[in-house]
Amino acid sequence: MAITVGVIGTGAIGADHARRITQTLTGAEVIALTDVNLEQAETVKNTLKLNATVYADGHELIANSGVDAVLVTSWGATHEEYVLAAIKAGKYVFCEKPLATTAQGCQNIVDAEMAAGKRLVQVGFMRPYDSGYKMLKQAIDSGEIGTPLMIHAAHRNQSVGKNYNTPMAIHDTLIHELDVFRWLLDDEYVSTQVVFPRKTTFAHDQLADPQIVLLETKKGVRIDVEVFVNCQYGYDIQCAVVGEQGIANLPEPQAITMRKNAQLGNALLTDWKDRFIDSYDVELQDFFDGISANKLTGPSSWNGLAAAIASDACVTAQQSGQIEKINLPERPELYR
Amino acid sequence: MAITVGVIGTGAIGADHARRITQTLTGAEVIALTDVNLEQAETVKNTLKLNATVYADGHELIANSGVDAVLVTSWGATHEEYVLAAIKAGKYVFCEKPLATTAQGCQNIVDAEMAAGKRLVQVGFMRPYDSGYKMLKQAIDSGEIGTPLMIHAAHRNQSVGKNYNTPMAIHDTLIHELDVFRWLLDDEYVSTQVVFPRKTTFAHDQLADPQIVLLETKKGVRIDVEVFVNCQYGYDIQCAVVGEQGIANLPEPQAITMRKNAQLGNALLTDWKDRFIDSYDVELQDFFDGISANKLTGPSSWNGLAAAIASDACVTAQQSGQIEKINLPERPELYR
Amino acid sequence: MAITVGVIGTGAIGADHARRITQTLTGAEVIALTDVNLEQAETVKNTLKLNATVYADGHELIANSGVDAVLVTSWGATHEEYVLAAIKAGKYVFCEKPLATTAQGCQNIVDAEMAAGKRLVQVGFMRPYDSGYKMLKQAIDSGEIGTPLMIHAAHRNQSVGKNYNTPMAIHDTLIHELDVFRWLLDDEYVSTQVVFPRKTTFAHDQLADPQIVLLETKKGVRIDVEVFVNCQYGYDIQCAVVGEQGIANLPEPQAITMRKNAQLGNALLTDWKDRFIDSYDVELQDFFDGISANKLTGPSSWNGLAAAIASDACVTAQQSGQIEKINLPERPELYR
Amino acid sequence: MAITVGVIGTGAIGADHARRITQTLTGAEVIALTDVNLEQAETVKNTLKLNATVYADGHELIANSGVDAVLVTSWGATHEEYVLAAIKAGKYVFCEKPLATTAQGCQNIVDAEMAAGKRLVQVGFMRPYDSGYKMLKQAIDSGEIGTPLMIHAAHRNQSVGKNYNTPMAIHDTLIHELDVFRWLLDDEYVSTQVVFPRKTTFAHDQLADPQIVLLETKKGVRIDVEVFVNCQYGYDIQCAVVGEQGIANLPEPQAITMRKNAQLGNALLTDWKDRFIDSYDVELQDFFDGISANKLTGPSSWNGLAAAIASDACVTAQQSGQIEKINLPERPELYR
Ligand SMILES: [Mg+2]
Ligand SMILES: [Mg+2]
Ligand SMILES: [Mg+2]
Ligand SMILES: [Mg+2]
CATH class of the missing domain: 3.30.360.10 (Dihydrodipicolinate Reductase; domain 2)
Structure with missing residues (x-):
């Protein structure tokens, strides 16, 4: 059973992660997409020939019960909001840097995750x-x-x-x-x-x-x-x-x-981009492997804070x- | 649709390739196994939790219509026979070194493949x-x-x-x-x-x-x-x-x-084993990608010859x- | 005409410089030696088979009109005194580190050299x-x-x-x-x-x-x-x-x-000692070449200061x- | 007492060796020069300010009793003749490559040196x-x-x-x-x-x-x-x-x-020239040190043969x- 993934933000990095999940990694499948520019989400869907739904916004995407895990690759200022929503929905979430644009934002995520009682967040530190x-x-x-x-x-x-x-x-x-x-x-x-x-x-x-x-x-x-x-x-x-x-x-x-x-x-x-290209594959595979094992071990929201x-x-x-x-x-x- | 793979020979290298296909690569699935030691084939099946059938020998495995592609990782002296059988069955076959134990054996494979009119064979040269x-x-x-x-x-x-x-x-x-x-x-x-x-x-x-x-x-x-x-x-x-x-x-x-x-x-x-470890992944993925594209480009039986x-x-x-x-x-x- | 050299202080570094002048460098000859331990000065004289006089102290050595140039390789605390004496005598002087044990001591040397109106001092910075x-x-x-x-x-x-x-x-x-x-x-x-x-x-x-x-x-x-x-x-x-x-x-x-x-x-x-061994030869040869050209260009007393x-x-x-x-x-x- | 040296052949390499002896090495002095082009020998003499005599040819130079050691840096075809003459005169001789233009020529030199009963020849192999x-x-x-x-x-x-x-x-x-x-x-x-x-x-x-x-x-x-x-x-x-x-x-x-x-x-x-520049100094110094010790240890005429x-x-x-x-x-x- 592949992990079903929703991607919030299909700009350069989001599109690249979607490609990665689809063509290179194992055990996960992109089934949901959204972007401030919905046309771009459609383009990514078509280019990668995804069997996926394009949602009106990130909250709708997160709310969809078919989505197991969320990738937050939208504009930095929106990260905190989507990560908090994913945590609230009890879903695993991979968030690109920055986790939030302020330390307080990161603290809010840490607090929410601690309230949830388990690690749900991996931050995109690839080194x-x-x-x-x-x-x-x-x-x-x-x-x-x-x-x-x-x-x-x-x-x-x-x-x-x-x-x-x-x-x-x-x-x-x-x-x-x-x-x-x-x-x-x-x-x-x-x-x-x-x-x-x-x-x-x-x-x-x-x-x-x-x-x-x-x-x-x-x-x-x-x-x-x-x-x-x-x-x-x-x-x-x-x-x-x-x-x-x-x-x-x-x-x-x-x-x-x-x-x-x-x-x-x-x-x-x-x-x-050439320097850490391979590590993007490994970090994201590790996220999915962590989900399968029900235990995330990669960079945490604490690292983000x-x-x-x-x-x-x-x-x-x-x-x-x-x-x-x-x-x-x-x-x-x-x-x- | 994953490519369905049968593995002939589940010793060290065969078991490793089966693991690779199952855990690391994309687009292929091991559904058939055999070995001179059938117990070992069962062990690999169980260890990797494969949804696979263990066949009595390589010819039965090749004959099975559900098998799209064959991996020949048995004892070197048996390679020629299984590769020829796979070609005859019109199936893609990845054969570990040596392609055959004699140049004549390699020539026989080249002849069979030419008769088939298309490349079906990839040899396990990983460099x-x-x-x-x-x-x-x-x-x-x-x-x-x-x-x-x-x-x-x-x-x-x-x-x-x-x-x-x-x-x-x-x-x-x-x-x-x-x-x-x-x-x-x-x-x-x-x-x-x-x-x-x-x-x-x-x-x-x-x-x-x-x-x-x-x-x-x-x-x-x-x-x-x-x-x-x-x-x-x-x-x-x-x-x-x-x-x-x-x-x-x-x-x-x-x-x-x-x-x-x-x-x-x-x-x-x-x-x-440490030197070319990564290239084993890449060679086998390339084999499956070649099958998907209906065009093998890796080391050919001509290279083997x-x-x-x-x-x-x-x-x-x-x-x-x-x-x-x-x-x-x-x-x-x-x-x- | 070889430059005649007097060595003040024939411990490890002084003895080594005497050997260097005698066996490796060109254009200079050790003709005078002294040390707080006069026996050691005699030993160096004999070991190197020098045609040299052993003086009772550095001031006598400097005063000798046959000495063209002075090497100060005695205990650090005595450097300033001998360098000043050499300057006063109008003689070229090579002084090992430190030029003086205080900045004021170095300043005194700079002042004396400026009063002499020309560079007479080279400091033993070999890098x-x-x-x-x-x-x-x-x-x-x-x-x-x-x-x-x-x-x-x-x-x-x-x-x-x-x-x-x-x-x-x-x-x-x-x-x-x-x-x-x-x-x-x-x-x-x-x-x-x-x-x-x-x-x-x-x-x-x-x-x-x-x-x-x-x-x-x-x-x-x-x-x-x-x-x-x-x-x-x-x-x-x-x-x-x-x-x-x-x-x-x-x-x-x-x-x-x-x-x-x-x-x-x-x-x-x-x-x-192995790291800069060659540069000791070069620095001292440069001192003698500078004397021959009547123009020192190596590390100056200003560098020392x-x-x-x-x-x-x-x-x-x-x-x-x-x-x-x-x-x-x-x-x-x-x-x- | 410096070793007195005669240089036969004052082209590029001969002139360079003369400079080396005069300005860089210790224990030797060029007192005799010759060349097929006598003007060039004069030029080298003047450029280096040598207290030296220019001889009409190599044999005259070798014959001069004031010459302790000979450098053969003339045209290759003349090497054998001058080296043999030096051996005959009982003089140490440093000969640039080739020792002789034929193996027989080298053998002749080896024979002459053996007849002399001691090593007199060093060949200019600098590596x-x-x-x-x-x-x-x-x-x-x-x-x-x-x-x-x-x-x-x-x-x-x-x-x-x-x-x-x-x-x-x-x-x-x-x-x-x-x-x-x-x-x-x-x-x-x-x-x-x-x-x-x-x-x-x-x-x-x-x-x-x-x-x-x-x-x-x-x-x-x-x-x-x-x-x-x-x-x-x-x-x-x-x-x-x-x-x-x-x-x-x-x-x-x-x-x-x-x-x-x-x-x-x-x-x-x-x-x-830049690769082995330092070794030219060392080889020639070793030749003079060998003469001083009355025992040559550098590349011999046997090496030349x-x-x-x-x-x-x-x-x-x-x-x-x-x-x-x-x-x-x-x-x-x-x-x-
Ligand atoms: Mg990242
Ligand atoms: Mg292989
Ligand atoms: Mg020094
Ligand atoms: Mg040479």
């Missing part, structure tokens, strides 16, 4: 599903490098558009690191500081680029992350974990080493130039 | 489905390194058992290279020579190890392959293609670079110490 | 003579990576003795980075901050280890340096310069890449936990 | 003085990779001039490998075979390029060397030694790893297409 990060996590957990003391990381994009401003370096870019470090280290943040190096001439007026974010965790791990979204040379994710007895590095993406034109080297990625609180503190730190506290509430039993 | 080899193929075909002139390659195993003898270095080990180079270069072999370096003290009496196989192609490409099956240090597949303007190397498997114990480096694989003829010549060269011709018949239209 | 740093400097100056915006660096030792305490991480270890970044960037520091990650269990009571030092330059470059002197795994110097258009990394020391024991990798150095002022600020920052200003006086014409 | 090859030799000798079984090597030039023909790939290019493998393995060749891959379109008519030379040693080691002198992409020397328990690779030249323009990599050398015999066999193999024997006489006691 824990990336084969490289999984190897890195395993290297840490194996004890091979000893207790982690520091992380040196970088998140670099070739360039960004004119609408991308300074806080977005946190909310849209660093957010992935904020989630993945907690997972790698099994730890929580306690403070953050942001420093601004000399600004690249390739950045627009509204954007201080690059930035260096300095995080401190409960266990005392110090993390520095360079966020550089106009680095020109490629899309590049770096993560080195320094332990008491050694250092482990996130693997580079697979590439052909070539000797050519007086150079020895390999091509770097330039498009972020923790990332939101840390993000907010980082943006405050951008503005204050000071070290800012990150106050995460006690983690409830449900999320341990 | 063209490996992400690294695909990148290498793409690098060659893009023209980035110019016309290929040479390949330097190595196939190394940590160690082999006492039953592994000198000809097996060709039939069981080099066979993968013999297939994959033809595909990489879009070329055919014309001669082979085998030289025996100083023998490692880690090899048994019946085995000359290492060996270097020198191949020449129609287009004049020269290939040297080191086959070293007791190399002690790991399972290691190397392939460097030297073109007129540059060199492209098969990527190393993904690994964590670590600094530890006065060493900078990464772990190597030691088990061949070409590898068999080249293998036989290499074994002759092992024994003669001479350069031996490799005579492949003209490739029929069906396989172009 | 600008390292082939790897020279390549890195060239990569920056070529413009290949665009304007430098950030440096990510690390200075790691396998372990340190019980007498090594927290400020020594600056004065004895970071001092090399403090000098070399100024040279790489052609820039001056304006502020520093030190953060302390979780302490490694391998560090003694008197030492906070690791530390991260954050430097800011006049041009706005932000530098983070991990100083980790009980890292266990080796002696490791890392330096990545992030520019507007690319990143350049300090090369790893030359090493044999090996495949062995299921590992692909190379040995790391464990002793700091700049490093001392920055070091003091870093130690203050260790204690205050605050961002501390680094106030370097205007650079005099003589040192531009 | 054993390269820091990378020294590390490789040490890795082999340490036993870390076990008994060597195979070498995979390559000698690639970006391009060659129109006068470079097929046998020169042996005499001028492979000659370096022929010497260095003997030294690495402490072994002698017994056979050779040459195969010609598809010819690159970048090679001229008189040149079959690339070539693969297959060597066999007494101990059974098998060596394959790709010689590719129009590889377009750079000057590249590769050498991987496969032992019973591991593989050791010749290090790549030191280089800056850069991330730029969607590429991760480093520059390759394009000019052979062995390389000549192997070269001749390789050229025969180029022409015959067969496996050709390499017959080296028993090595005399003097050269063990």
Whole structure:
């Protein structure tokens, strides 16, 4: 019996997830769709030859008793509302980033889920599903490098558009690191500081680029992350974990080493979509496998809340130039 | 409508393919099983909770009208017989290596398939489905390194058992290279020579190890392959293609670079199963996708024949110490 | 005509420089020696078969009219006094780190040298003579990576003795980075901050280890340096310069890449002496070549002063936990 | 007392060695020069400000009693004559490649040296003085990779001039490998075979390029060397030694790893002069140190003979297409 899925929001990412479910993953089937642009929902339905109904809006879709699980891939500002509705309906829900646009919104979801008494929500943080990060996590957990003391990381994009401003370096870019470090280290943040190096001439007026974010965790791990979204040379994710007895590095993406034109080297990625493409398949399959096992284990609404609180503190730190506290509430039993 | 699959031979590889079809791939379902040991077929059926029938033998299984496609994963000596039966029944058949134990056997299959007038057979050569080899193929075909002139390659195993003898270095080990180079270069072999370096003290009496196989192609490409099956240090597949303007190397498997114990480096694989694990999924999915499209494009019975003829010549060269011709018949239209 | 050299202090480094001058370098000859332990000076004289006089102390040695140039390799606390005496005598002087034990001492030397009206002093900062740093400097100056915006660096030792305490991480270890970044960037520091990650269990009571030092330059470059002197795994110097258009990394020391024991990798150095061994030859040869050309171009007493002022600020920052200003006086014409 | 040196042949390499002796090395001084073009000898004398006499020819130079040691850097065809004269005069002589243009010429030199009863000749094979090859030799000798079984090597030039023909790939290019493998393995060749891959379109008519030379040693080691002198992409020397328990690779030249323009990599050398530049200093210093110790240990006239015999066999193999024997006489006691 395939899990029946309703997709709320059939833009780029929603359409892609629908394709994924239909053509690549096992055990799930898209039977319901909706979008603010209903024509687009129809187009996705037809393109993928889905045996699916197009609903007038997300609430109708969620209300339909034939829908087992919901994918929220609509505009970010609507996420909270649909996730809450799905929880209320007792349905599993996969929500793309951000879980909600405010920490309070995330808290509302956490509260609702706790009231429901079981995990129903998975957030679309895909890095824990990336084969490289999984190897890195395993290297840490194996004890091979000893207790982690520091992380040196970088998140670099070739360039960004004119609408991308300074806080977005946190909310849209660093957010992935904020989630993945907690997972790698099994730890929580306690403070953050942001420093601004000399600004690249390739950045627009509204954007201080690059930035260096300095995080401190409960266990005392110090993390520095360079966020550089106009680095020109490629899309590049770096993560080195320094332990008491050694250092482990996130693997580079697979590439052909070539000797050519007086150079020895390999091509770097330039498009972020190529970097984690495989992990989207794995994260969504894991969501469906979790439903089948009646136990979700992927990124939870608690992860969404923790990332939101840390993000907010980082943006405050951008503005204050000071070290800012990150106050995460006690983690409830449900999320341990 | 899922493609209904019958599996002939439920040993290690057959059971693994059955699991793959059931749990990982899309569009196919195992509904029939058989094995020389019927109890084992029952065990696989139960372990995977298959809604499947266990047949007395492969011919009964093939004869069943509910079976759309056949997997031949039985003992090598039985492959030819079952593949021919499947062709006769007009059914798609995926056959593990070897397609047949003799070149004549492969020719019989090619003849039968040509008589059938369409491709029905895919051989279990998985390397063209490996992400690294695909990148290498793409690098060659893009023209980035110019016309290929040479390949330097190595196939190394940590160690082999006492039953592994000198000809097996060709039939069981080099066979993968013999297939994959033809595909990489879009070329055919014309001669082979085998030289025996100083023998490692880690090899048994019946085995000359290492060996270097020198191949020449129609287009004049020269290939040297080191086959070293007791190399002690790991399972290691190397392939460097030297073109007129540059060199492209098969990527190393993904690994964590670590600094530890006065060493900078990464772990190597030691088990061949880990090296191409992902490509087994891809090859079999491609088989089913080919069936759905009514057009197989993976390794054909012609590939099986070409590898068999080249293998036989290499074994002759092992024994003669001479350069031996490799005579492949003209490739029929069906396989172009 | 060889330059005649007097060596003040014939301990490990002094004896090694005497050997270097005698056996490896060209154009100079050791003709005078002294040490607090005169027997040791005699031993060096005899071991190297020098045609040299052993003097009662450094001042007598400097006063001898036959001595063209002086090497100060005595105990750190005596450096200032001997360098000042050499300047007063109008003689070229090469002084090992530190130039003086206080910033004021360095300033006294700068003042004396300026009064002399010409550069007479070279300080023993050897990294600008390292082939790897020279390549890195060239990569920056070529413009290949665009304007430098950030440096990510690390200075790691396998372990340190019980007498090594927290400020020594600056004065004895970071001092090399403090000098070399100024040279790489052609820039001056304006502020520093030190953060302390979780302490490694391998560090003694008197030492906070690791530390991260954050430097800011006049041009706005932000530098983070991990100083980790009980890292266990080796002696490791890392330096990545992030520019507007690319990143350049300090090369790893030359090493044999090996495949062995299921590992692909190379040995790391464990002793700091091996890392910059060649650059000691080059720095000292450059000193003598400078004398021959009557124009010293190596690390100057101004460099010594700049490093001392920055070091003091870093130690203050260790204690205050605050961002501390680094106030370097205007650079005099003589040192531009 | 500096060793007094006479240089026969002041073309590019002779002038460079004269500069080296004068400006870089210790313990030797050029006091005599000659060249077929006497003006050029004068120019070198003046450029380097040598206190030297220009002689009418090499024999006069050798005869001068003030000359301790001779450098033969004249046209190859004259090497034998001058080396024999130097031996006759009882003088140490450093001779650039080739020691003689024929194996018989080398044998004549060996015979003369044996008659003299001591080693007087060093041949200009510089690779054993390269820091990378020294590390490789040490890795082999340490036993870390076990008994060597195979070498995979390559000698690639970006391009060659129109006068470079097929046998020169042996005499001028492979000659370096022929010497260095003997030294690495402490072994002698017994056979050779040459195969010609598809010819690159970048090679001229008189040149079959690339070539693969297959060597066999007494101990059974098998060596394959790709010689590719129009590889377009750079000057590249590769050498991987496969032992019973591991593989050791010749290090790549030191280089800056850069991330730029969607590429991760480093520059390759394009000019052979840059690859072994340092080893020229070391080889010549070793020659003078050997003279001082009255015991030469560098590449001997026996090495010159062995390389000549192997070269001749390789050229025969180029022409015959067969496996050709390499017959080296028993090595005399003097050269063990
Ligand atoms: Mg996602
Ligand atoms: Mg297979
Ligand atoms: Mg020094
Ligand atoms: Mg030479």
